[in-house]
Amino acid sequence: MLHVGLFIRLFCHSPCLLVIPYMHPFTLVFIAALAISVLLKAWLAARQLRHVRAHRAAVPAAFSGKVRLDAHQKAADYTVAKTRLGLAQSAMEAIVLLALTWGGGIRFLAAFWHGALGVPLLGGTAFIVSVTALLGALEVPLALYRTFVIEARFGFNKMTLPLFIADLAKQTLLGALFGIPLIIAVLWFMARMGAAWWFYTWLLWMGFNLLVLAIYPTFIAPFFNKFEPLKNEPLQARIDRLLKKCRFQAQGLYVMDGSRRSSHGNAYFTGFGKSRRIVFFDNLLKQLEPEEIEAVLAHELGHYKHGHIYQRLGLLFALSFLFLWLLGVLSAQPWFYLGLHAGAPSDAVALVLFFLVIPVFLFPFEPLFSLYSRKHEFEADRFAARNADAGALRSALLKLYRDNAATLTPDRMYSAVYDSHPPAPQRLARLQNTAGSR
């Protein structure tokens, strides 16, 4: 091994004025990974900003006559504003992460709760809740800015400050209601179940996810929105025909008052078995013609018929198995705590460190997840084109892109990394081909 002194003498000509403080190797790895991910995000954002601005002056040829210049320019400005906010957010997250690890935030909070409550289960739970609350509180200013500045500037925001506060209170309450028992159970497993605790935690986590999915439509979603059965008979008849053709049984068609918060529109499937239902945002029903609504629904049915929901659930279970195993390994390594300046090892500290630090190392995989998601979108579009009218889906998508001010000219690289849905040009071109080949 090359001696450090020799290394410095080889690379610094005398007199060597640079004094490098000692840094744990894992600290170096972590800070390097964080720096790389922040720089990559900044580079991608800069590309996106440049590309969208460069194409702002004219509607792309493929959309001329279909999209007005003012709508195209609004989409460009909206994209620029959102991209800049995203950039500020990732810079802020990196600073908070450094403060919590390198800056000793975790060490301080863990020692405080250990001193105040002593008992590992109680002190550990209080510590995890305090870190979560701190991270949540830091997100509030960004959410306020997004809603009341950016969304409002482009005419999308329908949210009032009292509604924002009520939502926040409900989210915090639900988070505590579900999260605190989960934290207590996991800490108990870590303390009592020996080396295989992560496996029991995985079983618990699967059960928890299935429970949330099952009760979301009937128990959680109504906390935030009103759901009313669809009462439009011609549309209902049209939808019934489609459902019969696709052999799909839903437990009901509902309209959600999405317009209370925003003028963006959407449709989705939710729930399992008996709680399975189709939900339309009220905005969507206002913006689209009946045949377009049918085509959008056919796309959602495509996700279901291709088993995308179960595939994603399977992926979630496989990945959580892998990550909980990894957490089991890391939580037993002294360097994991030392390298992240976290003070004395404990179960609660291991959990917090893991969930803070792992996303930094996962950023390079983001393009794979986005690719996987876009593949599903293309499959659902193909299903819709076969079972409903491809032309109606195209015109529905065009209206949705316009009404949501989605850019028609994203940067290729930015889109490949982040876009869970294919950008408009690709998606509409594929649908055109599908329709042409029928």
Ligand SMILES: [Zn+2]
């Ligand atoms: Zn979709």
